[in-house]
Amino acid sequence: MRKRLREKLSEAIPQEQLRKVYNSFDIVGDIAIIKHNDLQNAEVVAKQIMAVNRxxxxxxxPISRITGDFRVRELKLLAGENKTNTTHRESGCIFKVDVxxxxxxxxLSHEHxxxxxLVQLGEVVVNMFAGVGCFSIVIAKTQSQTKAYSIDVNPIAVQYMEENVKINQVCNSVFPILGDSKDIIQTRLQGVADxxxxxxxxxxxxxxxxxLSALKKTGGWIHYYDFQHAPGKENPAEKTKMKVAQxxxxxGATYVFANSRVMRPTGPNWYQTVLDIQITALPNKF
Ligand SMILES: C[S@@+](CC[C@H](N)C(=O)[O-])C[C@H]1O[C@@H](n2cnc3c(N)ncnc32)[C@H](O)[C@@H]1O
Incomplete structure (x- = not known):
């Protein structure tokens, strides 16, 4: 689709703009989101996207940055139906969402x-920032014996998560919980997770x-996500490791960084990184 779009647009807009479009739109279900709102001819591009992909x-x-606890942004209609809700398919799962x-x-599909x-048979997972449930549901579909406590502070995300759990038939594996994950762990999920x-x-x-306090007394795994500024030859994943190690x-935890990697660039000299951390011994106070 992107190749055909490039061909179509090359007749309609300048080369420099074309490069921006090519790298800067996401498709969620039947909604395309063009990231560069500074794009001239945005409506032209939007119409061509719809013409190329029926x-x-x-x-x-977007007309605002991603902000606030819920990590959401305001969106403006460029073309087509005026709506923000859709159904997205990924890894054999169905996700309803209001974008x-x-x-x-x-x-994030590759990361899900x-x-x-990585999840082993019978594991208990705590997803501290679950959104509409993507990680938990893909895990439950892959490893049906899992229990995934899936917390989010956004009530609308949790409503969608509840619906997605039903649609994907993982009601016995994924448990949506509304609240601040710090409070939920402290009151209900201490020492439960692998x-x-x-x-x-x-x-x-x-x-x-x-x-750490959600992990079982024997320890377990933490998957830690970071945004890291790494100009020049600096290694973003190594910078995340240093921060987390400190x-x-x-x-007083004992741990091994089993894996670290850069997931993607997120801006000039900015990267999203992930660490897979094996906690081999919890601090004494836990
Ligand atoms: C980057 S999104 C998560 C993406 C999601 N895991 C996925 O794969 O699509 C972060 C989520 O954390 C939620 N959040 C923010 N602060 C929170 C908190 N203190 N406790 C629980 N959820 C929180 C936001 O509402 C948002 O849905």
Whole structure:
């Protein structure tokens, strides 16, 4: 689709703009989201996207940055039906979502699948920032014996998560919970988990002690996500490791960084990174 779009657009807009479009739109279900709202001819581009891909019913563009606890942004209609809700398919799962009221990124699909491949039979997972349930549902579909406690503070995301759990028939494996994951862990989920997911870079460091306290006494795995500024030859994943090591050392945890990698660039010299951390011994106070 992107190749055909490039061909069509090359007649309609300048080369420089074409490059921007090519790398900057996401498709969520039947909605395309063009990221560059500074794009001239945005409506032209939007109409061409719909002409090239007949499954696209709506084209939107962000008019604010992703902000607030819910990690959401305002979107403006460029072409097609005026709507923000859709149904997205990924890894054999179905996700209903409102792209304006909930966080959703189709760019995480590889990571959802990668994590699902790591989960072992019978594991208990705590997903601290679950959104509409993507990680938990892909995990439950891959490893049916899992129990995944899936927490989110956004009531609309949790409503969608509840619906997605039903549609994907994982009611016995995925348990949506509305609330601040710090409070939920402290009151209900201490010492239960084999694996904790922290897919919210903005809060991961602050919430790391709660992730540790959710793990079973024997330890387990933490998947830690970060945004890292790494100009020049700096290694973004190594910078994340240094930051997290300092925090874990200060808490007295014993750990191994089993895997670290850069998931994707997120801006000039900015990267999203992930660490798979094996906690081999919890701090004494836990
Ligand atoms: C980056 S999104 C998660 C994406 C999701 N895991 C996925 O794969 O699509 C972060 C989520 O964390 C939620 N959130 C923010 N602060 C929170 C908190 N203190 N406790 C629980 N959820 C929180 C937001 O509402 C948002 O849905």
């Amino acid at each position: 499954n696209i019913k709506t084209v939107l563009t 304006e009221k909930c966080y959703f990124s189709p760019r 699948k990668r994590l699902a491949g 694996r904790v997911l922290m897919p919210l870079p903005e809060k991961a460091l602050e919430y790391l002690p709660y992730a 925090k874990l050392d200060s808490m």
